[in-house]
Amino acid sequence: MTMIFGIPVQAFLGQLLVGLINGSFYAMLSLGLAVIFGLLRVINFAHGAQYMLGAFVGYLLLTYLGIGYWPALILAPLIVGVFGIVVERLALSRLYDLDPLYGLLFTFGLALVLEGIFRYYYGVSGNPYAVPPLLSGGTNLGFMFLPNYRGWVVVASLIVCFGIWALIEKTRLGSYLRAATENPRLVQAFGVNVPLLLTLTYGLGSALAGLAGILAAPIYQVSPLMGSDLIIVVFAVVVVGGMGSILGAIVTGYMLGLAEGLTKVFYPEASNLVVFVIMAIVLLVRPAGLFGRDA
Amino acid sequence: MPELTLRETSAKTSARLEWTLVGLGILALLVAPFLVYPIFLMKMLCFALFACAFNLLLGYTGLLSFGHATFFGGAAYFTAHAVKVWGWPPEAGILLGMAGAALLGLVMGFFAIRRQGIYFAMITLALSQMFFFFCVQSPFTQGEDGIQGVPRGMLLGVLDLNVSLNMYYFVLAVFLIGVFAIWRIVNSPFGMILRSIRENENRAISLGYSVANYKLGAFVMSAALAGLAGSLKAIVFQFATLTDVTWQMSGEVILMTLLGGIGTMVGPIIGASLVIGLENTLATSGFPVTIATGLIFMVCVLVFRRGIVGEFYARFFKRAGKD
Numbered sequence: 001m002t003m004i005f006g007i008p009v010q011a012f013l014g015q016l017l018v019g020l021i022n023g024s025f026y027a028m029l030s031l032g033l034a035v036i037f038g039l040l041r042v043i044n045f046a047h048g049a050q051y052m053l054g055a056f057v058g059y060l061l062l063t064y065l066g067i068g069y070w071p072a073l074i075l076a077p078l079i080v081g082v083f084g085i086v087v088e089r090l091a092l093s094r095l096y097d098l099d100p101l102y103g104l105l106f107t108f109g110l111a112l113v114l115e116g117i118f119r120y121y122y123g124v125s126g127n128p129y130a131v132p133p134l135l136s137g138g139t140n141l142g143f144m145f146l147p148n149y150r151g152w153v154v155v156a157s158l159i160v161c162f163g164i165w166a167l168i169e170k171t172r173l174g175s176y177l178r179a180a181t182e183n184p185r186l187v188q189a190f191g192v193n194v195p196l197l198l199t200l201t202y203g204l205g206s207a208l209a210g211l212a213g214i215l216a217a218p219i220y221q222v223s224p225l226m227g228s229d230l231i232i233v234v235f236a237v238v239v240v241g242g243m244g245s246i247l248g249a250i251v252t253g254y255m256l257g258l259a260e261g262l263t264k265v266f267y268p269e270a271s272n273l274v275v276f277v278i279m280a281i282v283l284l285v286r287p288a289g290l291f292g293r294d295a
Numbered sequence: 296m297p298e299l300t301l302r303e304t305s306a307k308t309s310a311r312l313e314w315t316l317v318g319l320g321i322l323a324l325l326v327a328p329f330l331v332y333p334i335f336l337m338k339m340l341c342f343a344l345f346a347c348a349f350n351l352l353l354g355y356t357g358l359l360s361f362g363h364a365t366f367f368g369g370a371a372y373f374t375a376h377a378v379k380v381w382g383w384p385p386e387a388g389i390l391l392g393m394a395g396a397a398l399l400g401l402v403m404g405f406f407a408i409r410r411q412g413i414y415f416a417m418i419t420l421a422l423s424q425m426f427f428f429f430c431v432q433s434p435f436t437q438g439e440d441g442i443q444g445v446p447r448g449m450l451l452g453v454l455d456l457n458v459s460l461n462m463y464y465f466v467l468a469v470f471l472i473g474v475f476a477i478w479r480i481v482n483s484p485f486g487m488i489l490r491s492i493r494e495n496e497n498r499a500i501s502l503g504y505s506v507a508n509y510k511l512g513a514f515v516m517s518a519a520l521a522g523l524a525g526s527l528k529a530i531v532f533q534f535a536t537l538t539d540v541t542w543q544m545s546g547e548v549i550l551m552t553l554l555g556g557i558g559t560m561v562g563p564i565i566g567a568s569l570v571i572g573l574e575n576t577l578a579t580s581g582f583p584v585t586i587a588t589g590l591i592f593m594v595c596v597l598v599f600r601r602g603i604v605g606e607f608y609a610r611f612f613k614r615a616g617k618d
Binding site: 037043091094095098100101102104105106108109110111112113114115116117119120228232233235236238239269272273275276277279280283284287 | 359406409410412413414416417418420421422424425428429432542546549553583584585586588589590591592593595596597600
């Protein structure tokens with residue numbers, strides 16, 4: 001058997017794949033956080049809970065209505081997005097003039113409530129969600145065995161990430177969004193409906209979290225706690241990347257996922273610490289983050 | 296000028312009223328164990344001290360730490376380990392816990408003060424999650440079981456802490472000393488500089504203060520006092536577990552402070568008492584605690600940002616409250 005650094009190639013690539021999958025979710029979630037923060041100046045602590053919500057919507061659609069994975073892939077982000085819009089209209093929009101910390105605290109409360117509700121009805125144990133038949137099984141790539149669904153997740157997350165990047169950087173709507181990030185008053189004076197833009201942005205960010213959730217459902221089990229542990233790692237990713245740039249958030253997400261996978265190969269005990277260690281090092285060397293502009 | 300004298304007299308009366316209330320409060324705490332279950336009171340006092348220590352940072356320096364569970368729970372582990380495994384007396388164990396928390400605070404603060412505002416909160420949260428993972432894996436915390444059966448021992452070799460009332464008055468004394476220390480810090484020249492950093496950091500920098508050092512100092516003090524509360528809790532309940540180092544615990548202390556009133560001396564004490572009381576009530580009712588705490592969070596942020604004590608001040612001492 002071929003070895004890399006004394007480790008069988010199969011195991012090495014397997015962990016790297018796990019890292020790539022985790023990285024896909026880090027990238028999608030930190031992208032959503034960055035988009036929301038860019039315009040609203042709110043750190044969306046409920047992002048993890050919305051990710052969980054996306055997975056649960058998929059699970060509930062399947063269990064109670066018999067609606068399968070593919071329609072859920074559209075419906076779950078839509079439902080979570082609408083939920084986000086309602087939250088923004090009713091509550092978050094009242095907090096924009098205050099210290100951004102209040103937005104963090106509000107969404108923290110929201111996350112607790114969402115998690116509490118699902119924990120109350122579904123317990124803490126995970127609920128399995130079957131891989132859709134079209135993507136079950138795997139492909140032998142010659143050097144390793146790739147489960148089809150995991151391949152799909154990597155591809156899907158790449159498409160989503162770069163789709164959002166193109167939306168923001170290359171379209172007219174995106175140019176409004178970027179302009180409103182720089183100077184909301186001026187953009188409003190030009191006749192753009194900025195409050196609506198804020199609402200839609202929060203809806204889009206929430207929908208992204210929901211999409212990540214439904215994508216994750218067949219890989220990790222659907223459980224009320226799946227979001228809260230993840231969101232803290234994503235916060236570290238965001239600190240490393242800096243929230244100034246969309247591309248930065250995406251790249252940092254994948255990078256840190258891979259770093260985690262690599263650590264699992266060489267020193268498994270440290271694998272859930274490595275993202276935080278990298279964060280600490282980046283803070284020492286480049287406090288503004290790898291892609292950050294100084295706030 | 297009449298405006299000024301008016302304000303001075305009203306400030307004087309409000310100060311007199313405040314001291315009367317503080318005196319009454321201490322009196323109530325002295326007789327409380329004869330009326331209420333002492334263990335519950337001790338829990339309340341531990342968390343009240345924890346919230347006051349947290350408020351030193353959020354209320355008076357303007358730094359929102361999302362990682363204070365590290366100091367509270369970490370100190371509990373240190374104290375429990377020292378007392379149980381090394382056989383240290385309780386007072387030495389508590390001092391060790393405090394020192395350990397201060398050291399953790401120094402490390403976390405060193406990294407966190409490199410960024411401001413929202414990033415500060417995220418960095419403290421991430422580092423405390425790192426400490427949580429360390430506690431999960433490190434053998435000395437004994438994993439899911441936690442350190443159990445910690446002996447209360449003899450305080451200074453003479454006072455038997457296994458007697459419930461002895462334990463209670465010891466906790467009360469430590470609580471009062473801790474709160475007094477925070478009050479002294481807040482009203483010292485050092486505390487004034489902290490407040491100036493909270494109000495306008497750039498101005499404080501331009502006045503020549505090395506803001507980073509002051510922030511780090513406040514962070515370490517807050518961590519040490521939070522550790523004191525955690526150590527005390529470990530002795531009272533005779534165990535230290537993972538619950539106290541989770542991010543939920545960091546959230547809980549924020550809630551206590553927010554509910555009672557950020558930046559007030561008494562607010563966190565009232566907030567902590569209410570939250571602990573509520574949790575005690577809910578524990579038997581079957582209604583999930585997280586939903587209740589989450590809802591209180593949302594309501595507080597939306598309509599009740601000054602907290603109970605803050606609202607009280609705003610209503611009744613409008614003039615004095617303005618400064």
